[in-house]
Amino acid sequence: MTTVVAQGTFDVLHPGHVHYLEAAAAMGTELHVIVARRENVTHKEPPILSNRQRRDMVAALKPVDEARIGHAEDFFVPIREIDPDVIALGYDQHHDEEQLAAALDEAGIDCAVERASGREEVRDDELLSTGRIVERICDERCD
Incomplete structure (x- = not known):
């Protein structure tokens, strides 16, 4: 058995997240996902949805x-608790x-550590970024 860990914020799920998790699942036989705590997200805006809600949405996806x-x-x-064989990074993480x-080794x-590919085919109407989804909502629904 090959255990894979994927991790991320997964705030507003979109096709890019699904692609990442499908690619991560294909790297092994069992996929565990670690959803970042809201308070630990410092490299971008904090998630809108709660920790529990984001975890529950990710857990409901077929590859997970x-x-x-x-x-x-x-x-x-x-990571120590799961003891993975592979950590899969999203293509744009x-x-x-x-x-x-090096940090894992230390x-x-x-x-x-492997990086998932990006989606090869992106349709013009797809938004593959939570930030862009939020921007679109604000542009179209906020006054």
């Missing part, structure tokens, strides 16, 4: 075997593969 909310203080706690691999966690 298990979803959990990340640890409040230590990124590595759930801000993490650097080499830096993450923490004594032995697993590969």
Whole structure:
């Protein structure tokens, strides 16, 4: 069995999230997803939806075997608990593969780091960013 971990904010689910999780699931036989806690999201605007709601939405997706909310203080706690063979990064996630691999090694966690591909076919009407979805809602619904 090959265990894969994917992680992210997953605020407003969109086709890019589904592609990422399908690609991550294809890297192994079991996919665990760690949903970032709202209070730990510092690289972009914090999520609109609650931790629980985002976890529940991700858990409902077909490729996902298990979803959990990340640890409040230590990124590595759930990774140690899951003990993955692979950590799958989204194609546009801000993490650097080499830096993450070095941090995992330093923490004594032995697993590969792979990056999922982007979607090959993106239709003109698709929004593959939560930020762009929020902007569109504001543009079309807010006065």
